[in-house]
Amino acid sequence: MCQHCDYAQILEAANLNLTTNRLKILEIIGNNRSPLSAKEIYDTLSRNKDINRVTVYRILDLLVKKGIINRLTSGERTFHYGMAPNKNHPAHPHFYCKHCGAIECLNPEALHIEMESLKKTYPGVIENVEIRVDGICKNCLKKSRQ
Amino acid sequence: MCQHCDYAQILEAANLNLTTNRLKILEIIGNNRSPLSAKEIYDTLSRNKDINRVTVYRILDLLVKKGIINRLTSGERTFHYGMAPNKNHPAHPHFYCKHCGAIECLNPEALHIEMESLKKTYPGVIENVEIRVDGICKNCLKKSRQ
DNA sequence: TTTAGTATTGCAACTTTATTGCATTTCTTT
DNA sequence: AAAGAAATGCAATAAAGTTGCAATACTAAA
Ligand SMILES: [Mn+2]
Ligand SMILES: [Mn+2]
Ligand SMILES: [Zn+2]
Ligand SMILES: [Zn+2]
Numbered sequence: 569m570c571q572h573c574d575y576a577q578i579l580e581a582a583n584l585n586l587t588t589n590r591l592k593i594l595e596i597i598g599n600n601r602s603p604l605s606a607k608e609i610y611d612t613l614s615r616n617k618d619i620n621r622v623t624v625y626r627i628l629d630l631l632v633k634k635g636i637i638n639r640l641t642s643g644e645r646t647f648h649y650g651m652a653p654n655k656n657h658p659a660h661p662h663f664y665c666k667h668c669g670a671i672e673c674l675n676p677e678a679l680h681i682e683m684e685s686l687k688k689t690y691p692g693v694i695e696n697v698e699i700r701v702d703g704i705c706k707n708c709l710k711k712s713r714q
Numbered sequence: 715m716c717q718h719c720d721y722a723q724i725l726e727a728a729n730l731n732l733t734t735n736r737l738k739i740l741e742i743i744g745n746n747r748s749p750l751s752a753k754e755i756y757d758t759l760s761r762n763k764d765i766n767r768v769t770v771y772r773i774l775d776l777l778v779k780k781g782i783i784n785r786l787t788s789g790e791r792t793f794h795y796g797m798a799p800n801k802n803h804p805a806h807p808h809f810y811c812k813h814c815g816a817i818e819c820l821n822p823e824a825l826h827i828e829m830e831s832l833k834k835t836y837p838g839v840i841e842n843v844e845i846r847v848d849g850i851c852k853n854c855l856k857k858s859r860q
Numbered sequence: 861t862t863t864a865g866t867a868t869t870g871c872a873a874c875t876t877t878a879t880t881g882c883a884t885t886t887c888t889t890t
Numbered sequence: 891a892a893a894g895a896a897a898t899g900c901a902a903t904a905a906a907g908t909t910g911c912a913a914t915a916c917t918a919a920a
Contacts, residue, residue, distance in 0.1 A: 585916085587868070606906080620870045625907065627868095641787035641846070645877075646906065665838070678832050681845075686824050691852040692811070698846045699827075700787075706837040731887085733897070752877080766899045771878065773897095791877065791906070861920100868915070879904070886897070 570598050572656040582634040589619060593627050594636065602672050603640050603650035603662065642671055643702050659697075665705035667712075674701065716744050718802040728780040735765060739773050740782065748818050749786050749796035749808065788817055789848055805843075811851035813858075820847065 575594045579586050596612050597604060604612075610624045628649055631637040638652045643664045648671055653659035660676040679699055687694050704712075721740045725732050742758050743750060750758075756770045774795055777783040784798045789810045794817055799805040806822040825845055833840050850858075 585867075587916095589869085622871080622908080623869055629908095639789075641789070643785075643787070645791055645793075647791075663836070663838070666841070674832075678836075679827055679829070679843075681825055681827055683825070686820075686847070690809070690824075690847075690849075692809070692855050693850040694809075694847055695812070695849040696847070697825075698844075698848065700844045700846075701832070701836075701840055701842070702844065703836075703841040704839040709838050731896075733887090735898085768879085768900080769898055775879095793877090863920080864918095866915100866917075868913105870913075871911090873909085875908070876906090877904100878906105880902085882900095882902105884897105884899075886895105888893105888895075890891100890893085 570651075570656060573598050573651075578636055582636055584630070584634065588617075589613075589623060590627055590631070592617070593624065594631065597631075597637055597649050598651050598657075600650075602670070603638075603648035605642075605646045605648050607646070609649065638696070640671075640698060641700065642669070643700070644669060661699035661701055663701045663703070663705065665708055666702055667704050667708040670705055670707075672705065716797075716802060719744050719797070724782055728782055730776070730780065734763075735759075735769060736773050736777070738763070739770065740777065743777075743783055743795050744797050744803075746796075748816070749784075749794035751788075751792045751794050753792070755795065784842070786817075786844060787846065788815070789846070790815060807845035807847055809847045809849070809851065811854055812848055813850050813854040816851055816853075818851070 575591055575598060576586055579590055579594065584590060592613055593609060596609055606621070606624055606628055609628070610619070610621045613619050613624065628637070632639050635652055637649050640648045640650060640662060642648055643666060650673070651657040658676040661674045661679045663672045663674055681697065681699065683694070683697060721737055721744060722732055725736055725740065730736060738759055739755055742755055752767070752770055752774055755774070756765070756767045759765050759770065774783070774785070778785050781798055783795050786794045786796060786808060788794055789812060796819070797803040804822040807820045807825045809818045809820055827843065827845065829840070829843060
């Protein structure tokens with residue numbers, strides 16, 4: 569649950585009309601403690617409101633294009649969406665559990681990475697870095713030991 | 715082109731029967747300068763030999779399970795396969811071009827990361843870290859400037 | 861307020877990538 | 891040579907996301 573983000577203002581700042589769907593989706597993503605799949609977002613939204621899954625995909629694409637949210641890869645074939653790094657959400661690596669599929673946000677300091685030298689030497693343009701740690705999460709480890 | 719790997723020996727060491735398909739696929743992956751998609755591997759193989767694409771997927775799964783190759787995520791929905799880190803192939807980050815979809819291997823030293831402290835403090839098991847840098851590659855940049 | 865234009869959404873069909881079940885073939889070992 | 895195990899092929903299926911187009915909702919001018 570993020571106390572600091574004014575989601576309506578974020579949409580406005582990106583020159584996007586403020587629609588209920590956009591705001592809801594952004595809130596769902598921003599208030600969740602780990603990145604969500606399109607299906608998870610759709611299911612959450614569907615509990616209260618009738619919405620088409622294509623609309624969800626389209627809004628997600630739009631928010632990604634505007635740099636408001638990030639599209640992250642899991643170890644599976646589904647994308648997950650989380651807030652793009654901003655004042656309230658520092659960039660951070662993620663952990664993907666191969667066993668249960670859960671994705672968790674790691675501490676921003678967990679794996680500090682020095683980008684500056686690469687940014688200077690790389691002959692193209694670097695826009696984003698994604699760090700994903702794979703393995704077995706605490707919960708699955710506990711279960712497997714019982 | 716990797717001069718150092720004895721692919722037959724790698725398969726043998728993993729207790730896998732040496733089949734033509736396994737060896738060919740491992741050679742294709744090991745000798746390529748960047749990770750390949752299942753389709754690219756299948757197409758390469760198909761040029762010389764009649765093979766079913768399901769067989770390709772199954773061999774890729776097997777080699778991943780044995781830790782011989784790695785399954786990498788691109789910025790798209792396709793997995794790519796490259797040699798797992800070993801004596802001849804140090805772990806390294808990859809660059810994904812959002813424009814042309816190309817994936818290139820970055821220098822192992824390009825983004826050195828300190829894993830030890832996370833490995834010690836993380837309550838689960840860490841098996842693998844994937845670092846993907848996204849942006850626009852040199853070629854696409856050049857084209858867009860013309 | 862009407863109306864025209866634009867933006868958003870819904871729906872059905874489609875695409876891509878990968879997986880599954882089961883039959884067939886090939887290999888290994890005795 | 892025969893039996894059993896391993897590998898492969900083929901057709902069907904699944905999952906996730908995309909596309910085209912029609913319908914609805916919103917916005918702003920007349
Ligand atoms: Mn996160
Ligand atoms: Mn590589
Ligand atoms: Zn888990
Ligand atoms: Zn490119």
